Amino acid sequence: MYLSGAPNDWPILESTVRTDTAEFKANYTEVGQLVRDLKSRIESVVCTPSSVARDRHVGRKKMLTRDRVDALLDTGTPFVELSQLAGHELYENESIPSAAIVTGIGSVAGRLCMIVANDALVKGGTYYPITVKKHLRAQEIARENRLPCIYLVDSGGMFCMLLGKCYPIMTIIPHPLRSLPSPPV
Numbered sequence: 001m002y003l004s005g006a007p008n009d010w011p012i013l014e015s016t017v018r019t020d021t022a023e024f025k026a027n028y029t030e031v032g033q034l035v036r037d038l039k040s041r042i043e044s045v046v047c048t049p050s051s052v053a054r055d056r057h058v059g060r061k062k063m064l065t066r067d068r069v070d071a072l073l074d075t076g077t078p079f080v081e082l083s084q085l086a087g088h089e090l091y092e093n094e095s096i097p098s099a100a101i102v103t104g105i106g107s108v109a110g111r112l113c114m115i116v117a118n119d120a121l122v123k124g125g126t127y128y129p130i131t132v133k134k135h136l137r138a139q140e141i142a143r144e145n146r147l148p149c150i151y152l153v154d155s156g157g158m159f160c161m162l163l164g165k166c167y168p169i170m171t172i173i174p175h176p177l178r179s180l181p182s183p184p185v
Contacts, residue, residue, distance in 0.1 A: 042084050045097035053121050065102050065119040068152050072108055072115065079106040079115075082138060087130045097122055099130040103138035108150060114142035117152035125154050 018024060046066065057064065063071065073079055081104035087096035100122035106115055116138050118125040127135075142149050 041088065045084055045088055046081075057121055062120070062154070065117050065121070065152075065154075069102060069104070069106070069115055069117050072106070072150065072152070074107040074110065077107040080104050082141070083134050086134045087128065090130055091128070095122075096128055096130060099134040100125060100128060101131050101134055103134060105141075105147065112147055114138055114147045114149045115152065116149060118154045120154040 054064070069079060081102060083103060084098050087099035090096060098119065100119050102115075102117045102119060104115055105112055107113070116135060139149060141147070
C-alpha cells in the first residue's frame with residue numbers, strides 16, 4: 001500500500017503487541033544488548049587507528065578519510081555509510097576495518113551521490129579481496145539507484161599477497177566502469 005499526503009493523514013495502525021509481558025520485556029532487553037554490541041563493534045572499526053599512524057598522516061597535511069567525506073558533503077546533511085563491518089575479523093591476525101574503504105550515500109551540491117573513499121590508515125589504503133567486493137557493491141548500488149559516484153582515492157593498490165584472490169572477484173563481476181551509466185566523477 002502506497003501512502004500519499006501528509007503523515008497526519010495516514011491511518012493509525014493499532015498494535016496487538018503486549019508490552020507488559022515477561023516475554024516482551026526479555027526480548028526488549030536482549031535486543032537492546034544486541035544493538036549496544038553492534039554499536040560498539042561499529043565504533044571499534046570506524047575509530048582512527050593508532051595515534052602514531054594518525055599523527056603521521058595528519059602531519060603530512062592529509063585529512064582523515066571520514067573527515068574528507070564530511071568536507072565533501074553538503075553542510076548539515078547525513079551520510080549513510082555502508083558495510084562498516086566488512087572485513088571485521090575476516091582475515092587471520094589482520095585487522096581490516098571497514099574493508100579499508102569507506103562507502104556510502106550523501107548529498108553533494110544538492111544531489112545524492114555514492115561516495116567511495118580509500119582509508120590510507122588501513123594498510124596504506126591497499127585493496128584486499130573484501131575491499132574489491134565492497135567497492136563493487138557500492139558501484140552496483142549506485143547503478144541500481146542512478147547515483148553518480150565520487151571517488152576519494154588515497155590507495156596503495158592491491159595487497160600483493162592476496163592479488164590472486166582479487167582478480168577472480170573482478171572477472172566474475174563486470175568491470176566497474178562498464179557497469180556505470182556514465183563515467184565516474
